[in-house]
Amino acid sequence: MLKYSLRRTVSSLLIVWGVLTVTFVIIHLAPGDPAAIYIRPEIPPETTQHIRQQLGLDLPLWKQYFFWIKGFAAGDMGTSFSHNRPVSQILAEAIPNTLQLTLIVLILQLILGAMLGVFMALKHSTRTETVVSAILMFFYSMPSFWLALMAIMIFSVKLGWLPSSQMSSFHTTGSFMAQAADRIRHLILPASVLTIPFAIYTARYFKDSLLQVLATDYIRAATAFGLEPRLVLFKYALKNALLPIVTLSGLYLPFLVGGAVVIEYIFAWPGVGRITIDAIFAHDFPVILASTCLAALAVVLGNHISDLLYHAVDPRIKSRGKMP
Numbered sequence: 001m002l003k004y005s006l007r008r009t010v011s012s013l014l015i016v017w018g019v020l021t022v023t024f025v026i027i028h029l030a031p032g033d034p035a036a037i038y039i040r041p042e043i044p045p046e047t048t049q050h051i052r053q054q055l056g057l058d059l060p061l062w063k064q065y066f067f068w069i070k071g072f073a074a075g076d077m078g079t080s081f082s083h084n085r086p087v088s089q090i091l092a093e094a095i096p097n098t099l100q101l102t103l104i105v106l107i108l109q110l111i112l113g114a115m116l117g118v119f120m121a122l123k124h125s126t127r128t129e130t131v132v133s134a135i136l137m138f139f140y141s142m143p144s145f146w147l148a149l150m151a152i153m154i155f156s157v158k159l160g161w162l163p164s165s166q167m168s169s170f171h172t173t174g175s176f177m178a179q180a181a182d183r184i185r186h187l188i189l190p191a192s193v194l195t196i197p198f199a200i201y202t203a204r205y206f207k208d209s210l211l212q213v214l215a216t217d218y219i220r221a222a223t224a225f226g227l228e229p230r231l232v233l234f235k236y237a238l239k240n241a242l243l244p245i246v247t248l249s250g251l252y253l254p255f256l257v258g259g260a261v262v263i264e265y266i267f268a269w270p271g272v273g274r275i276t277i278d279a280i281f282a283h284d285f286p287v288i289l290a291s292t293c294l295a296a297l298a299v300v301l302g303n304h305i306s307d308l309l310y311h312a313v314d315p316r317i318k319s320r321g322k323m324p
Helices: 002-029 045-055 061-073 087-122 127-141 144-158 176-214 217-224 229-266 272-282 285-313
Strands: none
Touching: 002 061, 002 285, 061 285, 087 127, 087 176, 087 229, 087 272, 087 285, 127 176, 144 176, 144 229, 176 229, 217 229, 229 272, 229 285, 272 285
């Protein structure tokens, strides 16, 4: 297991380096000048050139890459062009907010997906399952930004039940419970919109897994011996059907991070996704590269966690014919 983990770690670092290198080249070749946020028509040309020198934009591309990769490897993510602050400080403020949203979504989609999966498995090949599947596929096929805008229009604008942006109200004061309740109200819409597609996919995946377990010989034998159907379902079938869902959770991590980018921007949630989109509009290269690094790490970490969970829940799984 140790050799396997080390091998995966090395390959993951190479993947992250490759993603960052490609991103570095693309954003520097894209149209737009990061120094434009400091340049005004009344500024003399020599001042403009001095600004570009301070930002390091006057250097050849290969030199910019060398200095950037050298600092990045040492833990220096650079200074944001638009915020004039260290990128590490900006991310340190944004990452907890993103984790707060994504972890809640991860838990909600597992619970809701498992419940829907059990219901659809029990109603298999019935008209009820057909109707429920059609409704779920309708919401699953809808783009997340459309669902977010519809949720804001209905629950914030029309009904006025829930706030449409930010993660807390400006006027919230008082006890910890009052602040927690306000935070929950702000979480409901973005968490719900982000949960829907993942919960639907989990439900369909779990339904198929549960149906396969219910068709196995030991489940049929337990039923033939006269055990209560509820006992067979919840004590034997459900436990084995949940194993693939546990491993699927690791693969959800990168998709959650990717989906949170759009949702955070629409709901003005002060997380990494909103910062990334703002940085793209401002051509803020250091922030774009740092957020890309986080996204790449989420992808490789999610796959690594999924592999480890597979080996944990099923020791029969081998890696290249041998146990890692």
